[in-house]
Amino acid sequence: NAGVTQTPKFRILKIGQSMTLQCAQDMNHNYMYWYRQDPGMGLKLIYYSVGAGITDKGEVPNGYNVSRSTTEDFPLRLELAAPSQTSVYFCASSRMTGYEQYFGPGTRLTVT
Amino acid sequence: KQEVTQIPAALSVPEGENLVLNCSFTDSAIYNLQWFRQDPGKGLTSLLLIQSSQREQTSGRLNASLDKSSGRSTLYIAASQPGDSATYLCAVSLKETSGSRLTFGEGTQLTVNP
Numbered sequence: 001n002a003g004v005t006q007t008p009k010f011r012i013l014k015i016g017q018s019m020t021l022q023c024a025q026d027m028n029h030n031y032m033y034w035y036r037q038d039p040g041m042g043l044k045l046i047y048y049s050v051g052a053g054i055t056d057k058g059e060v061p062n063g064y065n066v067s068r069s070t071t072e073d074f075p076l077r078l079e080l081a082a083p084s085q086t087s088v089y090f091c092a093s094s095r096m097t098g099y100e101q102y103f104g105p106g107t108r109l110t111v112t
Numbered sequence: 113k114q115e116v117t118q119i120p121a122a123l124s125v126p127e128g129e130n131l132v133l134n135c136s137f138t139d140s141a142i143y144n145l146q147w148f149r150q151d152p153g154k155g156l157t158s159l160l161l162i163q164s165s166q167r168e169q170t171s172g173r174l175n176a177s178l179d180k181s182s183g184r185s186t187l188y189i190a191a192s193q194p195g196d197s198a199t200y201l202c203a204v205s206l207k208e209t210s211g212s213r214l215t216f217g218e219g220t221q222l223t224v225n226p
Contacts (some may be wrong), residue, residue, distance in 0.1 A: 004155075031212065033214075040218065041218055042116070042201060042203075042216030042217050042218045042219060043156075043201070043203075043214075043216045044216070045213055045214065048212060048213065050212070058213060059213075059215075090155055090156065092156075097212040098143050098144055098163075098205065098212070099161075100146070100158045100161050101146070101156075101158060101214065102158070103148075103155035103156040103157070103158075104155050105154060105155045106153075106154070106155050
């Protein structure tokens with residue numbers, strides 16, 4: 001199993017541009033999550049999904065959108081990128097709520 | 113709002129020492145608590161998960177304890193090795209979310225010197 005994969009690894013965006021961060025898992029997990037980690041800080045939850053077609057906001061959802069059309073994929077969309085969105089983005093998955101979460105390697109995004 | 117604090121922020125020890133990392137949380141109505149390891153430039157690796165009904169979990173040289181009433185957890189690392197050098201993150205989920213939303217501490221950066 002590849003586990004949780006994320007693409008791209010690095011990206012530089014200009015202010016106002018849009019992009020989609022890709023996340024996929026091959027463990028047939030129901031739950032998927034998007035976090036951001038700012039330098040020297042813990043992770044903050046952006047959005048999560050409890051299954052295909054069902055998503056919910058986390059702690060810091062503003063400026064982001066998600067969709068989940070399949071069990072495997074959970075893309076994160078940034079519209080009108082702002083410097084405040086410069087961060088490292090992590091995708092994670094778990095079999096059920098309250099179970100161990102498995103993390104991808106992250107996407108380092110810089111908005112200038 | 114749940115807040116998670118980790119002390120110390122950084123720790124440097126000689127190889128072979130036993131050490132303790134601390135995590136405290138403000139809302140004791142937790143669903144579970146997890147300890148993660150993060151290597152530089154990498155994702156997180158789950159080390160131990162303690163359910164709210166448990167007092168401790170062990171994996172190899174790692175032992176995590178949970179005291180819900182005082183809002184504390186400790187991660188004990190026995191006989192530390194240079195390969196243990198990493199940032200250790202504590203995260204809790206609340207009962208009201210049935211464990212679906214984790215709140216993270218800022219981490220303890222551990223350096224084990226040969």
